[in-house]
Amino acid sequence: MISPHEITGLILAGGRGTRMGGIDKGLQAFRGLALVQHALNRLQRGGVSRCLINANRNLAAYAAFGTPVWPDEMADYAGPLAGFLTGLAHCETPYLLTVPCDTPLLPLDLANRLAQALAANRAEIAMAAAPEPCPDGRSPLRTQPVFCLLSVNLRDSLQRFTQDGGRKVDAWTAHHATVVVPFDQPQDDPHAFFNANTLAELQQLESKTA
Secondary structure, eight states: OOOGGGEEEEEEEOSOOGGGTTOOGGGSEETTEEHHHHHHHHHHHTTOOEEEEEESSOHHHHHTTSSOEEOOSSSSOOOHHHHHHHHHHHOOSSEEEEEETTOTTOOTTHHHHHHHHHHHTTOSEEEEEEEOOOTTSOOOEEEEEEEEEEEGGGHHHHHHHHHTTOOOHHHHHTTSOEEEEEOOSTTSOTTTTOOOOSHHHHHHHHHHTO
């Protein structure tokens, strides 16, 4: 089994926030707290005692949350994999758990369920998946590529992949033993993986879950 003490949580807050008009998404308020604070709180409540924040702007504001802050080591806002690579470079535990800053209701048992699946399948990566409602009423499972539990031994692989121009998470994980972990049980919050890309979506989520 993998203990929570063997996992470092990485909150990805390094994007441009383009769909929010260029504002720093992780610092926007949800239920009176910054989005990044919600992510940090939920990781800690889930047993993850060590956390990092990946941010490229407002570093002092992020540091005020009491967690080490590291900007991308790659230039030009290269996407989530740049954050993964930064996290792996500064992770001092055997495993890194990545989560985005814009999902304030992420599962409290995320670390535990991904860790169980990783160990049980002797995998290198565990990736979450959740139902996504469709207009026809179906809710097929969709992978959530930025919710991953990674072995720190993958750092060199990721560095090579990004140096070769790779930018898509699932294109990189396809090169490794990856187990997909469904979060589709009756007790699972249907809003757990809802990510707010615009201020309107953030307000909508707040009104839906008030």
